[in-house]
Amino acid sequence: MGCDTAAVAAAVRRAAAAVAEHRDELVDLDKAIGDGDHGENLKRGFGFVVSALDSADPGTPGAVLKLVATTLISKVGGASGPLYGTAFLRAATAAGDSAELDLAVVLQAALGGITDRGKAVAGDKTMVDALAPAVQVALAGGDLTAVADAADQGAESTIPLVARKGRASYLGQRSAGHLDPGARSTAVILRAFAAEGGG
Numbered sequence: 001m002g003c004d005t006a007a008v009a010a011a012v013r014r015a016a017a018a019v020a021e022h023r024d025e026l027v028d029l030d031k032a033i034g035d036g037d038h039g040e041n042l043k044r045g046f047g048f049v050v051s052a053l054d055s056a057d058p059g060t061p062g063a064v065l066k067l068v069a070t071t072l073i074s075k076v077g078g079a080s081g082p083l084y085g086t087a088f089l090r091a092a093t094a095a096g097d098s099a100e101l102d103l104a105v106v107l108q109a110a111l112g113g114i115t116d117r118g119k120a121v122a123g124d125k126t127m128v129d130a131l132a133p134a135v136q137v138a139l140a141g142g143d144l145t146a147v148a149d150a151a152d153q154g155a156e157s158t159i160p161l162v163a164r165k166g167r168a169s170y171l172g173q174r175s176a177g178h179l180d181p182g183a184r185s186t187a188v189i190l191r192a193f194a195a196e197g198g199g
C-alpha cells in the first residue's frame with residue numbers, strides 16, 4: 001500500500017467524504033452528551049480541507065498533512081478543531097520531507113499532539129480511546145485496516161465510560177452509556193484512510 005503524496009491526498013479526500021457521510025450520526029452522538037455540533041464542525045472543516053487541496057499542490061505527504069492541520073486549526077472551532085489540527089500538525093512534522101509516510105510514526109505523533117494539547121488519558125472517554133489502541137497496532141506492524149479495526153473497538157469501548165474531559169464531563173455519570181462522538185469520528189477517519197486505494 002502506497003503512502004506517497006498522491007495516496008495521502010486521496011486518503012484525506014476519502015476522510016472528508018466519510019465525515020460528510022457520517023455528519024448526522026456524529027451530530028446525534030454529540031447531542032446525547034455534548035452540544036450537537038461535532039458532525040457539522042468536522043464536515044465543514046473537511047470541506048475547507050478539500051478546497052485547500054484543490055487549490056494548492058502540496059509536494060510531499062508532510063505538506064498534505066500540514067495543509068490539513070492549518071485548515072482545521074483556522075476553520076474548526078470547539079474542542080475537536082484544535083485537537084485534530086494539532087494531531088495533523090504533529091503528523092506533518094514527523095513526516096518531514098520524506099516521500100513516503102511511515103504509518104506508525106505519524107500516528108504516534110498525532111496521538112502525542114492530542115494528548116499534549118488536551119491532557120486526556122486512556123479511559124477519559126475521548127478520541128484518545130480510539131486513537132491510542134490504533135497507534136499500538138501500527139507500532140506492532142499492523143496495516144491500516146488493522147489500525148482502523150482497533151480504532152473501532154476503541155471507540156466502542158467508550159460507551160460505558162464516564163467522561164473526564166471535554167463537554168461530556170459536565171454530565172458526570174450521565175455521560176455513561178453513550179459512544180463518544182470524537183472517538184467515533186477518529187474511527188471514521190481511520191477507516192476512510194484504510195479504504196481501498198491505499199493511503
Ligand code: ADP
Binds near residue numbers: 030
Ligand atoms: P465541543 O465539545 O467544543 O463542541 P466537538 O463537539 O467538536 O467540540 O468535539 C467533542 C469531542 O472532542 C469529544 O467527543 C471528545 O472526543 C473530544 N475531546 C474533548 N475534549 C478533549 C480532550 N481534552 N482531549 C481529547 N479529546 C477531547
Ligand code: MG
Binds near residue numbers: 035078167
Ligand atoms: Mg460539540
Ligand code: MG
Binds near residue numbers: 035037
Ligand atoms: Mg461545540
